[in-house]
Amino acid sequence: xxxxxxxxxxxxxxxxxxxxDVPKRRLVSSLRSMLGSTPRKVLAGVAIVVLLTGVxxxxxxxxxxxxxxxxxxxxxxxxxxxxxxxxxxxxxxxMDAQVGNILLTGNAVALAGDRQQDLVTYAxxxxxxxxxxxxxxxxxxADPAAQxxxxxxxxxxGQYEALAADAILxxxxxxxxxxxxxxxxxxxxxxxxxxxxxxxxxxxEALTSSNASSLDAAYRQDRSGALEGRLLVLVxxxxxxxxxxxxxxxxxxxxxxxxxxxxxxxxxxxxxxAIAGAVQLDAQANYLKVxxxxxxxxxxxxxxxxxxxxxANADETRYLVDPARAGRYQDSFLEKSQRLADVGNVGIQGxxxxxxxxxxxxxxxxxxxxxxxxxxxxxxxxxxxxxxxAATKALLAYQVYxxxxxxxxxxxxxxxxxxxxxxxxxxxxxxxxGGQRLGQAIAFDIGTSPGQSDWAFxxxxxxxxxxxxxxxxxxxxxxxxxxxxxxGWTRMVPVVGxxxxxxxxxxxxxxxxxxxxxxxxxxxSGSVSRLRSIAAAGPSPxxxxxxxxxxxxxxxxxxxxxxxxxxxHRLHAVGGLHRPSRRHRQGHxxxxxxxKLGLVP
Numbered sequence: 001x002x003x004x005x006x007x008x009x010x011x012x013x014x015x016x017x018x019x020x021d022v023p024k025r026r027l028v029s030s031l032r033s034m035l036g037s038t039p040r041k042v043l044a045g046v047a048i049v050v051l052l053t054g055v056x057x058x059x060x061x062x063x064x065x066x067x068x069x070x071x072x073x074x075x076x077x078x079x080x081x082x083x084x085x086x087x088x089x090x091x092x093x094x095m096d097a098q099v100g101n102i103l104l105t106g107n108a109v110a111l112a113g114d115r116q117q118d119l120v121t122y123a124x125x126x127x128x129x130x131x132x133x134x135x136x137x138x139x140x141x142a143d144p145a146a147q148x149x150x151x152x153x154x155x156x157x158g159q160y161e162a163l164a165a166d167a168i169l170x171x172x173x174x175x176x177x178x179x180x181x182x183x184x185x186x187x188x189x190x191x192x193x194x195x196x197x198x199x200x201x202x203x204x205e206a207l208t209s210s211n212a213s214s215l216d217a218a219y220r221q222d223r224s225g226a227l228e229g230r231l232l233v234l235v236x237x238x239x240x241x242x243x244x245x246x247x248x249x250x251x252x253x254x255x256x257x258x259x260x261x262x263x264x265x266x267x268x269x270x271x272x273x274a275i276a277g278a279v280q281l282d283a284q285a286n287y288l289k290v291x292x293x294x295x296x297x298x299x300x301x302x303x304x305x306x307x308x309x310x311x312a313n314a315d316e317t318r319y320l321v322d323p324a325r326a327g328r329y330q331d332s333f334l335e336k337s338q339r340l341a342d343v344g345n346v347g348i349q350g351x352x353x354x355x356x357x358x359x360x361x362x363x364x365x366x367x368x369x370x371x372x373x374x375x376x377x378x379x380x381x382x383x384x385x386x387x388x389x390a391a392t393k394a395l396l397a398y399q400v401y402x403x404x405x406x407x408x409x410x411x412x413x414x415x416x417x418x419x420x421x422x423x424x425x426x427x428x429x430x431x432x433x434g435g436q437r438l439g440q441a442i443a444f445d446i447g448t449s450p451g452q453s454d455w456a457f458x459x460x461x462x463x464x465x466x467x468x469x470x471x472x473x474x475x476x477x478x479x480x481x482x483x484x485x486x487x488g489w490t491r492m493v494p495v496v497g498x499x500x501x502x503x504x505x506x507x508x509x510x511x512x513x514x515x516x517x518x519x520x521x522x523x524x525s526g527s528v529s530r531l532r533s534i535a536a537a538g539p540s541p542x543x544x545x546x547x548x549x550x551x552x553x554x555x556x557x558x559x560x561x562x563x564x565x566x567x568x569h570r571l572h573a574v575g576g577l578h579r580p581s582r583r584h585r586q587g588h589x590x591x592x593x594x595x596k597l598g599l600v601p
Contacts, residue, residue: 038254039513041250042247042250042251042509042512042513043509043513045243045246045247045250045509046247046505046506046509048243049240049243049244049247049266049501049502049505050502050505052236052239052240052243053240053270053497053498053501053502053505054498055236056233056236056237056240056270056273056274056494056497056498057494057495057497057498058494059229059232059233059236060233060273060277060489060493060494060497061489061490061491061494062229063225063226063229063230063232063233063277063281064229064277064280064281064284064486064489064490065490066222066225066226066229067222067225067226067229067281067284067285067288067482067486068482068483068486068487068490069222070218070219070221070222070223070225070226070288071222071284071287071288071291071479071482071483071486072483073218073222074215074218074219074222074288074291074292074296074479075291075475075476075479075480075483078211078214078215078218079215079296079299079475080135081136081146081211081214081215082208082211082212082215082296082300083299083303084132084135084136085132085136085204085207085208085211086208086300086303086304086307087128087132087303088129088132088133088136088153088204088207088208089201089204089205089208089304089307090303090306090307090310091125091126091128091129091132092125092129092153092157092160092196092200092201092204093201093307093308093310093311093314094121094125094310094314095122095125095126095129095160095164095196096160096164096192096193096196096311096314097310097311097313097314097317098118098119098121098122098125099122099164099167099168099189099192099193100189100193100314100317100318100321101114101118101317101446102115102118102119102122102168102171103167103168103171103176103181103185103186103189103321104178104179104317104320104321104442104445104446105118105178105442105446106171106176106177106178106179106180106181107171107172107175107176107177107178108177108178111178111442111446114446119168122164126161129157133150133153133154133157136150136207137150143210143214145210146207146210146211149203149206149207149210150207152199152203153200153203153204153207156195156199156200156203157200159195159199160192160195160196160199160200163188163189163191163192163195164188164189164192166188167181167185167186167188167189167192170182170184170185170188171185178439178442179320179321179438179439179441179442180438181321186321186322189321189322190322190325193318201311208304212300215292215296216292219288219292219293222288223285223288223289223292226281226282226284226285226288227281227282227285229281230277230278230281230282230285231278233274233277233278233281234274234275234278236274237270237271237273237274237275237277237278238274240270240271240274240501241267241270241271241274244263244266244267244270244505245267247263247505247508247509248260248263248264248267251263251508251509251512255512260508261508262504262505262507262508263504263505263508263509265504266500266501266504266505266508269497269500269501269504270497270501273493273497273501277489277493280485280486280489283485284482284485284486287478287479287481287482287485288478288482290383290474290478291474291475291478291479291482293381294381294383294384294474294478295383295384295471295472295474295475295478296471296475297377297381298377298378298381298383298387298467298471299468299471299472299475301374301375301377301378301381302374302378302464302467302468302471303468304374305340305373305374305375305378305464306461306464306465306468308336308339308340308374309336309340309457309460309461309464311336312332312333312336312337312340313457315329315330315332315333315336316329316333316405316408316445316453317445318332319333319409319412320412320438320441320442320445330348330409333348333405334347334348334351337351337402338373339373339374340373340374340375340398341355341358341371341372341373341374341375341376341395341398342371342372342373342376343355343357343358343370343371348406349406351402352399352402352403352406355371355399355402356399357370358370358371359371359395359396359399362379366388375391375394375395375398378391378467379391379395383474384470384471384474386470387467387470387471390463390466390467390470391467393463393466393467394460394463394464394466394467397456397459397460397462397463398460398463400456400459400460401453401456401457401459401460404444404452404453404456405453407444407453408441408444408445408453411437411440411441411444412437412438412441413437414437
């Protein structure tokens with residue numbers, strides 16, 4: 001069956017609409033019938049502007065509220081929790097180191113002062129560890145994994161303290177000489193240190209790692225939210241300014257006003273609010289980066305480095321106290337040295353040369369950081385003023401401490417000679433051979449004079465502390481600045497911005513809406529009588545063409561809103577300069593409804 005194609009034109013010569021244009025025309029017709037008259041279109045534009053402005057204000061409040069809560073979480077909860085767990089790791093490490101020092105000094109009269117100081121330090125570390133545990137338990141009360149780790153550390157630490165107390169008490173009662181604890185004392189100490197290495201330290205490290213992971217996740221979410229909020233604020237702000245601009249263009253074309261001051265001010269304010277909000281959100285994201293990535297990542301690496309350093313220093317003591325396990329403790333020291341500064345697959349005798357080569361390469365080119373470990377993490381994240389000098393000083397101090405460790409082992413093996421000492425004459429002075437070598441090694445290990453092991457370790461620890469202080473100061477400054485910068489954007493700025501923009505928008509169209517009369521059902525009898533009297537009297541000068549006078553529509557069958565034609569060449573006080581239309585310039589006026597009804601000649 002052949003397809004029938006119908007073409008033609010509408011009456012009057014207008015071509016028929018194409019099939020694909022019909023839905024479009026219906027949509028346009030529906031919109032026109034829905035919007036209706038000009039006042040409805042103006043009010044619809046005002047409603048769109050107010051709605052978009054409200055969305056902008058809510059978005060600003062939510063975005064800044066989320067970033068502010070992120071600063072509160074990172075600065076007041078997550079970071080302190082990581083620091084407490086890291087401090088716990090450091091405290092329990094030093095507890096075991098001090099037990100080794102107590103057994104190393106034994107009951108030698110010359111080392112009585114060192115022994116007493118070691119006992120005091122052990123008690124202080126125990127109190128600090130218990131305090132850190134309590135703080136972590138309170139802060140991480142809502143985290144089941146953290147609570148489980150705290151419980152594990154608490155149980156293992158209690159067992160360790162009991163074993164350490166037995167070793168110390170037996171060493172005191174047995175009058176063990178320096179560096180030569182009895183078999184019973186050594187048995188308790190081995191149990192204690194093994195428990196520390198297999199249970200306490202892994203649980204503390206797991207707790208630190210878990211808290212650090214939570215902090216990383218919170219940081220990524222908060223910073224991503226700040227950057228996404230910045231983009232959304234710009235997009236909504238652009239939509240508000242576009243809506244205001246469109247409303248002004250419509251009023252300019254419909255009312256012949258070149259500019260509407262109130263709407264222009266609202267447009268500038270909306271654009272300024274969006275740009276200022278985006279700039280502040282970008283600053284918030286930058287403060288988050290400085291606090292977490294630039295400062296706290298270094299803080300975490302350096303605090304872990306400090307805790308591992310104390311554990312490595314304790315390995316030196318264990319190496320001297322328990323000769324049967326000397327090889328195990330030497331390997332443990334090398335493993336911790338690689339965690340501090342990883343220089344590749346080398347033995348303990350080749351570590352110094354490899355570290356010296358990496359340091360020389362870095363001094364020649366600061367971008368060439370070859371060593372890894374915690375120190376490598378810090379040197380790849382140097383950001384703040386004075387941090388480079390402090391980090392270099394710490395690295396060189398660490399190099400000196402590592403060299404002294406090799407000297408200590410040479411003394412214990414009888415391959416070195418003592419120069420200076422701290423009570424060396426009272427340690428094994430009457431002994432010969434191995435006893436004298438052990439006495440020299442002990443004196444060098446606990447000595448605090450320049451050139452001795454504890455002196456080098458104290459310098460390394462002090463340099464780490466100075467480097468930590470720089471990053472901690474930057475962290476505190478960034479979190480404080482971020483909290484202070486975003487404080488006014490959660491309530492006051494969005495609320496005031498919404499109110500002012502909405503008020504200016506309404507004020508800008510109020511006089512234009514006032515030029516219209518409300519709909520009415522029909523004329524009153526008094527209006528009809530007055531118009532009949534005017535018609536009987538004849539046309540007045542005001543009703544001549546071009547006068548611009550409006551006559552009410554009195555037909556009972558017609559209702560609607562009719563605008564009062566503006567007077568040509570009139571300067572409005574608020575609306576601005578009125579530009580006369582072409583119809584006014586040609587003397588044309590709208591047909592009078594009363595004349596159509598025959599009420600006016």
